[in-house]
Amino acid sequence: MGNQVSLFVTCMVDQLFPKVGIAMADVLERLGYRVDFPEQQTCCGQPAYNSGYRAEARTVARHFLKTFQASETIVVPSGSCTAMVTHHFADLFQKEPETLALVHAMEKKVYEFATFLTEVACVEDVGARMEDVVTFHDGCHALRELGIKSAPRRLLAHVKGLELREMAPAEECCGFGGTFAVKFAELSGAMARTKIDAILGTGAHTVVSLDPSCLMQIQGALSRAGLNLRTMHLAEVLASR
Amino acid sequence: MSRDNILHKVRTALGRSAGQAVADVPPVRLRLPEVAMEDRIALMRSRVEALAGKTARVPTMDAAREFVAAAIAGKTAVASNAPYLEECGIAGLPGVRSGIREVAELTEVCARVDIGITSADYALSDTGTLVMIASPAESRLVSLLPPAHLAVVPRERILTGLDELFTLLPDPAAQTSSMVLITGPSRTADIEQILVRGVHGPGQVTVVIVG
Amino acid sequence: MSAEFDLKIHDTLADANLQLAIYTATGRLKDKRIEVTADDRLPDYQELRTQANALKKHAIDNLDHYLEEFERNVEAHGGKVVYCKDATEVSDFVLDLARRRGARLIVKSKSMTTEEVDLNERLEHHGLESVETDLGEYIIQLAHEKPYHIVAPALHKTRYDVADIFTKELHVARETVPEKLTLIARGVLREKFLKADIGISGANFLIADSGAVVLVENEGNARLTTSAPKIHIAVAGIEKVIPRAQDLAVFLKLLARSATGQLLSVYTSFLAGPRRTGEVDGPEEFYVVLLDNGRTKLLPDRSKRQSLYCIRCGACLNACPVYRKIGGHSFPWVYSGPIGAIITPQFMGVSHEPALPFASSLCGACGEVCPVKIDIPKVLLELRSDVKKSEAREGQNRIEKLAFRVFAWVMTHPRIYELAGRMAGSMAPAGDGKWIHSVPAPMSVGPMKAWLSQRDLPPSPSRSFREMWRQR
Numbered sequence: 001m002g003n004q005v006s007l008f009v010t011c012m013v014d015q016l017f018p019k020v021g022i023a024m025a026d027v028l029e030r031l032g033y034r035v036d037f038p039e040q041q042t043c044c045g046q047p048a049y050n051s052g053y054r055a056e057a058r059t060v061a062r063h064f065l066k067t068f069q070a071s072e073t074i075v076v077p078s079g080s081c082t083a084m085v086t087h088h089f090a091d092l093f094q095k096e097p098e099t100l101a102l103v104h105a106m107e108k109k110v111y112e113f114a115t116f117l118t119e120v121a122c123v124e125d126v127g128a129r130m131e132d133v134v135t136f137h138d139g140c141h142a143l144r145e146l147g148i149k150s151a152p153r154r155l156l157a158h159v160k161g162l163e164l165r166e167m168a169p170a171e172e173c174c175g176f177g178g179t180f181a182v183k184f185a186e187l188s189g190a191m192a193r194t195k196i197d198a199i200l201g202t203g204a205h206t207v208v209s210l211d212p213s214c215l216m217q218i219q220g221a222l223s224r225a226g227l228n229l230r231t232m233h234l235a236e237v238l239a240s241r
Numbered sequence: 242m243s244r245d246n247i248l249h250k251v252r253t254a255l256g257r258s259a260g261q262a263v264a265d266v267p268p269v270r271l272r273l274p275e276v277a278m279e280d281r282i283a284l285m286r287s288r289v290e291a292l293a294g295k296t297a298r299v300p301t302m303d304a305a306r307e308f309v310a311a312a313i314a315g316k317t318a319v320a321s322n323a324p325y326l327e328e329c330g331i332a333g334l335p336g337v338r339s340g341i342r343e344v345a346e347l348t349e350v351c352a353r354v355d356i357g358i359t360s361a362d363y364a365l366s367d368t369g370t371l372v373m374i375a376s377p378a379e380s381r382l383v384s385l386l387p388p389a390h391l392a393v394v395p396r397e398r399i400l401t402g403l404d405e406l407f408t409l410l411p412d413p414a415a416q417t418s419s420m421v422l423i424t425g426p427s428r429t430a431d432i433e434q435i436l437v438r439g440v441h442g443p444g445q446v447t448v449v450i451v452g
Numbered sequence: 453m454s455a456e457f458d459l460k461i462h463d464t465l466a467d468a469n470l471q472l473a474i475y476t477a478t479g480r481l482k483d484k485r486i487e488v489t490a491d492d493r494l495p496d497y498q499e500l501r502t503q504a505n506a507l508k509k510h511a512i513d514n515l516d517h518y519l520e521e522f523e524r525n526v527e528a529h530g531g532k533v534v535y536c537k538d539a540t541e542v543s544d545f546v547l548d549l550a551r552r553r554g555a556r557l558i559v560k561s562k563s564m565t566t567e568e569v570d571l572n573e574r575l576e577h578h579g580l581e582s583v584e585t586d587l588g589e590y591i592i593q594l595a596h597e598k599p600y601h602i603v604a605p606a607l608h609k610t611r612y613d614v615a616d617i618f619t620k621e622l623h624v625a626r627e628t629v630p631e632k633l634t635l636i637a638r639g640v641l642r643e644k645f646l647k648a649d650i651g652i653s654g655a656n657f658l659i660a661d662s663g664a665v666v667l668v669e670n671e672g673n674a675r676l677t678t679s680a681p682k683i684h685i686a687v688a689g690i691e692k693v694i695p696r697a698q699d700l701a702v703f704l705k706l707l708a709r710s711a712t713g714q715l716l717s718v719y720t721s722f723l724a725g726p727r728r729t730g731e732v733d734g735p736e737e738f739y740v741v742l743l744d745n746g747r748t749k750l751l752p753d754r755s756k757r758q759s760l761y762c763i764r765c766g767a768c769l770n771a772c773p774v775y776r777k778i779g780g781h782s783f784p785w786v787y788s789g790p791i792g793a794i795i796t797p798q799f800m801g802v803s804h805e806p807a808l809p810f811a812s813s814l815c816g817a818c819g820e821v822c823p824v825k826i827d828i829p830k831v832l833l834e835l836r837s838d839v840k841k842s843e844a845r846e847g848q849n850r851i852e853k854l855a856f857r858v859f860a861w862v863m864t865h866p867r868i869y870e871l872a873g874r875m876a877g878s879m880a881p882a883g884d885g886k887w888i889h890s891v892p893a894p895m896s897v898g899p900m901k902a903w904l905s906q907r908d909l910p911p912s913p914s915r916s917f918r919e920m921w922r923q924r
């Protein structure tokens with residue numbers, strides 16, 4: 001495999017958290033990768049898929065497949081959007097064998113950011129430094145669909161000056177869930193507040209995750225509660241020096 | 242009738258025809274570990290005790306009788322018709338009713354006495370379980386109605402676990418209408434998750450291992 | 453979403469005592485399950501799950517074969533099998549048998565299937581006394597409620613609630629200690645057991661090759677229900693059949709561990725027919741009611757039929773962050789939690805409560821703990837699609853449908869997407885880099901209002917990623 005990687009930054013990072021995408025590109029470049037950004041990219045289609053609109057999700061998924069067809073390796077700063085491509089695109093194209101073949105080819109090329117670092121780049125120490133006490137929030141799709149548990153922790157363990165404290169329970173959902181967060185706002189808010197109790201229990205100052213959507217939910221609830229904690233994407237932590 | 246209607250619906254939904262054979266039955270999964278008898282006994286005892294049951298180990302049938310005699314002193318008891326209890330001399334101990342073969346009498350006695358004495362058909366060491374197979378020798382109610390259950394088990398009946406039980410008895414229905422696995426005293430946690438023993442079945446279980 | 457569903461969720465979230473009770477109880481059950489399924493305690497846990505899934509899949513894919521085999525074997529042991537298509541047929545069968553035998557008093561052991569068909573209410577309506585004997589079920593029967601949780605029906609009741617119920621319904625002196633409350637129930641119910649004419653149980657498993665009914669419990673009430681009265685009737689869904697007695701070695705290892713964190717439940721009864729010649733006690737008549745009640749509707753879809761693999765352990769409820777907030781009674785039917793969210797729409801139709809499959813963050817905790825590996829999140833997603841198809845047919849929810857059409861169009865036109873993003877960014881209130889607490893009234897509608905009802909909103913960055921990238 002060459003050292004060219006394409007970024008799929010996700011619509012959320014593009015529109016709301018661009019610094020996460022820049023941080024991810026910085027880290028990759030520091031490791032010697034040449035990074036490109038296919039300009040046609042938009043979204044993976046998950047909002048439509050999770051809302052029951054499969055035809056619309058299929059349309060967006062086709063656009064993704066076309067956009068990244070030429071890319072050799074695609075790195076994504078989100079477990080959830082990665083899982084949409086690697087675990088759910090196939091469901092959408094069960095009746096289209098030709099597209100399904102494209103999906104299966106794509107599944108092998110798409111990597112969540114932390115997994116790419118530990119499994120493809122084979123690094124755990126990216127030379128980052130951040131003096132802070134942090135806790136790590138497992139995004140549900142990263143954890144349960146992609147089986148990502150140790151990779152981000154190994155990467156954080158090598159960040160100089162950083163202390164990682166685990167939440168109890170670490171694996172419970174933050175309550176985001178896409179349109180769930182607004183369809184069942186009160187319930188979603190209650191789940192976020194339970195998550196925040198777990199975060200506060202660690203005494204950490206910063207919450208780190210692989211998923212911008214979880215971080216938006218957690219930061220939104222922290223901010224609403226008037227708590228002075230910050231949230232950071234793993235890429236931002238690893239870009240610090 | 243609903244029978245044919247339901248079966249027809251099932252077949253239509255599954256795309257099967259009446260009497261069609263089944264293919265690719267998953268093979269039976271039974272694993273038989275080799276565990277030395279002394280280790281089985283030790284595990285059996287620790288499992289039963291972890292559930293707040295009591296255990297005792299006695300060397301001989303005579304010692305079993307003496308243990309039971311001391312355990313039931315001052316109390317009333319009913320014994321099952323198990324030949325082993327007879328051979329140990331337990332069925333004939335003073336204060337023990339035994340040899341009951343009529344259901345009304347059995348119910349009345351079991352509802353009244355303090356202790357029910359049985360000889361379990363098997364025991365499963367890795368879960369601390371007694372296996373009770375209904376027969377002329379073992380009824381259902383002796384291990385169920387009295388507030389305490391005392392089982393006298395010769396050591397050779399201690400199996401490693403469920404897998405060994407179902408290897409020995411591939412179809413328990415071939416020999417009985419009722420096989421009950423008893424794992425510790427009757428319990429509930431239905432009120433605030435607080436553990437209470439002796440709800441409907443015996444609150445005390447004692448396993449006496451002979452040999 | 454129906455107003456009722458919305459209100460029940462709101463009321464449960466607003467009840468601090470109830471929140472604590474649900475969270476503590478499910479947390480304890482969850483922790484115990486984790487402990488006894490850990491690698492050092494059950495090294496072949498994942499293998500057992502795989503085997504259990506394969507067995508259930510096989511049994512459901514060949515359901516007619518195993519039902520007929522089960523029926524033959526029950527009859528060979530002197531029992532009878534009665535197929536019932538719905539609630540009415542079940543109660544008619546029991547009422548008719550009771551009438552013919554002159555029976556008045558029925559004792560019942562815990563069964564979700566009989567809850568599903570409101571059997572107690574139907575029998576009592578016809579003058580029979582039908583008493584629940586599992587302590588939790590007895591409490592909620594006296595309180596005239598439905599089970600709050602598949603394995604812990606009275607999870608939402610405190611000892612003081614139980615004391616009030618017993619004092620009012622049983623006219624006994626008020627006790628608040630759980631041991632004493634349990635003793636009161638034992639005393640009342642012991643008398644019922646000894647007088648009862650009929651015992652009705654559910655079934656955890658039906659064994660095709662033995663014609664046996666398997667019951668799993670901790671209290672001993674199911675043993676009494678099936679041993680003391682002269683007649684035993686087991687009421688079971690048709691999906692409960694498994695091929696062989698030997699398969700129990702797989703399922704029993706998973707069931708108690710997943711449900712309550714026990715290695716085995718206190719009592720596992722394997723019952724095949726009435727008392728045999730020479731046996732001293734046991735029922736003289738043995739019936740198995742095989743209930744459809746909508747189950748056959750789940751069979752045609754090859755994916756969704758896995759919903760019928762459920763062994764009712766309740767592990768998905770304890771793991772579910774949604775159940776742990778909204779509790780059991782917010783759900784529209786007797787089956788609650790993630791499994792309730794997938795079977796209710798299939799039994800009752802998706803329009804019964806169209807919001808139900810959406811009441812999930814799709815976190816996947818349910819699928820991860822399911823001992824028979826039902827892919828609950830996948831079925832939820834399929835049901836969401838079914839709901840949208842049904843709404844499209846009925847011409848409902850047109851604005852949302854339009855919004856997603858626009859979404860798909862924008863997301864396949866990158867220039868429009870970029871322009872739309874810039875417009876949205878320019879309209880967003882300036883937060884000076886701080887998170888936004890509120891927006892002007894005209895903007896505070898729909899999803900924006902819902903988001904801000906609970907959380908702050910991220911400030912819009914001055915440039916999108918693609919703009920930053922171009923200038924890099």
